[in-house]
Amino acid sequence: MKTQVCIIGGGPSGLMLSQLLHLKGIDTIVLEKQSREYVLGRIRAGVLEEGFAKLMREAQCGERMDSECEVHHGFEISDNGVLQRVDLTKHSGGSSVVVYGQTELTRDLYEARDRMGGKVIHNVEDVVLHDLSADTPPWVTYRDGDEIQRIDCDYVIGADGFHGVSRKSIPREVLREYEKVYPFGWLGVLSRTKPVSPELIYARHARGFALCSLRSQVLSRYYIQVPLTDTVEDWSDEAFWEELKRRLPKDVAAALETGPSIEKSIAPLRSFVAEPMRWGNLFLAGDAAHIVPPTGARGLNSAASDIYYLYHAMLDHYHNCDDTGLDQYSQKALARVWKAQRFSWWMTSLLHTFPDSAEYDRKLQDTDLAYLFSSDRALGSLAENYVGLPF
Ligand code: RFL
Ligand code: PHB
Numbered sequence: 211m212k213t214q215v216c217i218i219g220g221g222p223s224g225l226m227l228s229q230l231l232h233l234k235g236i237d238t239i240v241l242e243k244q245s246r247e248y249v250l251g252r253i254r255a256g257v258l259e260e261g262f263a264k265l266m267r268e269a270q271c272g273e274r275m276d277s278e279c280e281v282h283h284g285f286e287i288s289d290n291g292v293l294q295r296v297d298l299t300k301h302s303g304g305s306s307v308v309v310y311g312q313t314e315l316t317r318d319l320y321e322a323r324d325r326m327g328g329k330v331i332h333n334v335e336d337v338v339l340h341d342l343s344a345d346t347p348p349w350v351t352y353r354d355g356d357e358i359q360r361i362d363c364d365y366v367i368g369a370d371g372f373h374g375v376s377r378k379s380i381p382r383e384v385l386r387e388y389e390k391v392y393p394f395g396w397l398g399v400l401s402r403t404k405p406v407s408p409e410l411i412y413a414r415h416a417r418g419f420a421l422c423s424l425r426s427q428v429l430s431r432y433y434i435q436v437p438l439t440d441t442v443e444d445w446s447d448e449a450f451w452e453e454l455k456r457r458l459p460k461d462v463a464a465a466l467e468t469g470p471s472i473e474k475s476i477a478p479l480r481s482f483v484a485e486p487m488r489w490g491n492l493f494l495a496g497d498a499a500h501i502v503p504p505t506g507a508r509g510l511n512s513a514a515s516d517i518y519y520l521y522h523a524m525l526d527h528y529h530n531c532d533d534t535g536l537d538q539y540s541q542k543a544l545a546r547v548w549k550a551q552r553f554s555w556w557m558t559s560l561l562h563t564f565p566d567s568a569e570y571d572r573k574l575q576d577t578d579l580a581y582l583f584s585s586d587r588a589l590g591s592l593a594e595n596y597v598g599l600p601f
């Protein structure tokens with residue numbers, strides 16, 4: 211097989227880039243390790259910045275999002291039972307965020323790829339990237355049953371998530387990895403219940419962080435901070451609801467509608483950046499290059515800016531014979547990635563209970579929150595980061 215751009219990974223990053231390039235006449239093949247059902251079974255992001263929503267529309271995938279999403283102009287922070295609202299629109303100069311699940315937007319992207327005859331190959335095994343650094347064009351092989359298939363291309367996009375093969379194809383002496391592992395995870399539950407609050411509630415509590423989020427007015431998503439040693443089996447639905455209630459303000463807990471979990475999983479919290487994001491003819495995008503703890507809702511949104519930069523760089527290359535965008539991709543993408551890292555680290559540090567923290571550290575958290583709600587400038591900084599820095 212032959213294509214212009216071979217994309218490894220059929221998550222939101224890979225599908226979005228494939229869709230955008232296709233609309234501009236650039237041919238792609240997407241290789242995805244899992245089945246489509248598996249990819250669509252993963253429950254992940256819920257909050258999108260306007261820039262991401264705009265990209266969905268540009269990819270001609272925004273129709274269902276625009277009719278089914280919720281636009282949120284703020285969220286609440288609960289500090290040991292006391293609620294205070296962050297007015298995102300006021301403090302960001304008019305912006306808001308879009309609540310629409312990653313599962314749904316991935317489904318929309320797959321449907322668009324089907325509609326336009328896009329090539330997305332599922333269940334590929336043993337993907338190997340070849341000749342990435344050479345002056346000769348790269349090629350990719352994968353196993354389909356007993357057969358090895360080969361794809362010749364101009365460029366390879368590594369959009370295969372944190373555990374993918376693309377990043378690992380960059381030589382050790384070139385790749386620099388920066389990592390921070392947090393000593394806890396988030397236990398998440400999806401339930402077919404009415405959300406307890408019209409806006410998200412981020413809750414700081416001595417027993418640990420909690421988050422009340424939603425996918426729609428009939429689908430709620432809740433999280434609690436748990437030790438890394440906990441497993442999903444340790445948490446019955448009843449135990450989860452009881453613990454969540456303990457961490458919320460009393461009136462919120464009293465109003466919480468509980469029900470059976472549709473999905474329950476634990477995600478460890480980690481910050482990670484790989485540099486550079488380009489090596490030869492390989493370009494990394496999204497979780498393949500960087501991940502954040504979910505506290506600031508930045509993960510998928512950081513992937514969106516990578517895709518935006520790559521999309522425009524590819525257009526300049528193929529339509530204008532201009533490689534400036536490709537040459538500057540890594541530097542440009544990383545500048546925004548690190549800002550998302552800083553913000554996610556800050557939100558995580560502010561709101562979680564750290565097992566070994568001293569009384570001094572807790573006092574600093576108290577002070578950080580008190581300062582936040584006493585200063586329009588501090589709220590402005592939070593708001594402009596949460597709605598997404600420009601790209
Ligand atoms: P993905 O979604 O991991 O997709 C990568 C795809 O590559 C496939 N793959 C391979 N394919 C071929 N060959 C191989 N060798 C391969 N290895 C892997 C995988 O099967 C997969 O389909 O990466 P992508 O596309 O870069 O998207 C990133 C987002 O998924 C991620 O950043 C967000 O989900 C993070 N995130 C959030 N981001 C937000 O912007 N807002 C949020 O509110 C938000 N909430 C969250 C989150 C992530 C969470 N978890 C579970 C980590 C909440 C949670 C709990
Ligand atoms: C979610 O709804 O899954 C969600 C929302 C906000 C976050 C993280 C996750 O910060």
